[in-house]
Amino acid sequence: MIQVESLSKKYARHVAVNNISFSVDKGDIVGFLGPNGAGKTTTMRILTCFMPPTAGKATVAGFDVFENSFEVKKRIGYLPETPPVYPEMSVVDYLHFVARLKNVPSAEVKTRTEQVMERCSVADVRDKLIAKLSKGYRQRVGLAQAIIHNPEVLILDEPTSGLDPKQITETRELIENLAGEHTIILSTHILPEVEAICRRVVIINRGRIVATDSVERLKHRGVGNAVEVQVDTDGQADALLVRQRLEQVPGVSKVLERSAPGHRLCFEVESLPDRNARPDVARAIVHAGWNLLELKSTTVTLEEAYLQITGSQADPASVVVDGAL
Numbered sequence: 001m002i003q004v005e006s007l008s009k010k011y012a013r014h015v016a017v018n019n020i021s022f023s024v025d026k027g028d029i030v031g032f033l034g035p036n037g038a039g040k041t042t043t044m045r046i047l048t049c050f051m052p053p054t055a056g057k058a059t060v061a062g063f064d065v066f067e068n069s070f071e072v073k074k075r076i077g078y079l080p081e082t083p084p085v086y087p088e089m090s091v092v093d094y095l096h097f098v099a100r101l102k103n104v105p106s107a108e109v110k111t112r113t114e115q116v117m118e119r120c121s122v123a124d125v126r127d128k129l130i131a132k133l134s135k136g137y138r139q140r141v142g143l144a145q146a147i148i149h150n151p152e153v154l155i156l157d158e159p160t161s162g163l164d165p166k167q168i169t170e171t172r173e174l175i176e177n178l179a180g181e182h183t184i185i186l187s188t189h190i191l192p193e194v195e196a197i198c199r200r201v202v203i204i205n206r207g208r209i210v211a212t213d214s215v216e217r218l219k220h221r222g223v224g225n226a227v228e229v230q231v232d233t234d235g236q237a238d239a240l241l242v243r244q245r246l247e248q249v250p251g252v253s254k255v256l257e258r259s260a261p262g263h264r265l266c267f268e269v270e271s272l273p274d275r276n277a278r279p280d281v282a283r284a285i286v287h288a289g290w291n292l293l294e295l296k297s298t299t300v301t302l303e304e305a306y307l308q309i310t311g312s313q314a315d316p317a318s319v320v321v322d323g324a325l
């Protein structure tokens with residue numbers, strides 16, 4: 001649905017987006033992550049035809065964002081960082097205005113406006129001037145204008161920024177509900193939000209893509225071959241003995257004790273790079289006559305994975321991008 005190929009954007013001499021490529025399938029919901037100044041808004045502005053790229057190309061539903069911007073705009077709803085609202089208009093007048101601007105057929109303008117006001121929970125402030133709305137309500141009006149022409153693609157730039165916890169939850173639910181019918185790219189700095197609603201993430205750092213992957217795979221990435229092992233020795237061995245036995249297993253680089261319920265003993269066992277010590281770990285426990293209760297991959301939180309990916313790379317260009325989008 002969205003194809004970005006070798007896209008770059010320079011502001012004067014500053015390269016904001018540097019040769020990025022990624023694609024988003026129809027119906028997918030993708031979190032666009034990266035530190036402040038990474039290039040997220042710039043990329044979104046190009047995808048929504050607000051400005052042309054310096055090099056490369058992007059297409060939405062097969063239409064080039066630069067050459068066919070009319071076709072692209074028909075198919076895209078955009079919520080910019082600052083919602084594009086007119087403060088001197090009432091909510092309902094503004095949404096009627098946007099609906100006409102976006103070529104919603106005249107006969108449908110009213111019903112469509114009612115539907116999006118209901119969906120974005122702004123019906124109770126329909127006659128209020130936008131200038132008098134709180135930030136959260138203004139954000140929801142911004143979301144309403146983005147979906148009023150029922151676009152196939154939604155590009156949402158930090159849709160929950162500045163909202164209170166209740167509004168964040170409501171907006172998240174709204175986005176999740178929209179996910180089935182629309183292809184969505186949303187940028188955010190709230191990583192639990194990404195875990196809650198996105199299937200995939202694209203991480204950009206200093207203008208370059210540093211990872212495109214599913215949330216699950218990203219969380220497994222940071223930990224290499226680490227596994228969590230739970231053992232019950234029926235009182236025959238204490239944690240120290242078990243740890244020493246595990247440390248002797250070929251390929252194991254580090255063993256850390258973790259807390260575990262009841263009589264269980266729990267360890268995080270790391271293997272040397274390119275070694276998978278799991279079979280030997282399992283064998284060692286069984287040969288010692290202990291019960292192997294669990295052996296599973298450990299994961300890092302999305303936040304830890306994100307910080308590893310964006311924080312440790314001196315040269316983002318050197319990062320291997322895995323997991324096709």
Ligand SMILES: Nc1ncnc2c1ncn2[C@@H]1O[C@H](COP(=O)(O)OP(=O)(O)OP(=O)(O)O)[C@@H](O)[C@H]1O
Pocket residue numbers: 011012014015016034035036037038039040041042043
């Ligand atoms: N109009 C502009 N003129 C010059 N430089 C700009 C302009 N807009 C953005 N930049 C620069 O381009 C880079 C990318 O900015 P962008 O707004 O795309 O980042 P972002 O990832 O959206 O960051 P944030 O998380 O803070 O919203 C930054 O270094 C920014 O200073």
Ligand SMILES: [Mg+2]
Pocket residue numbers: 040041042081157
């Ligand atoms: Mg931004």
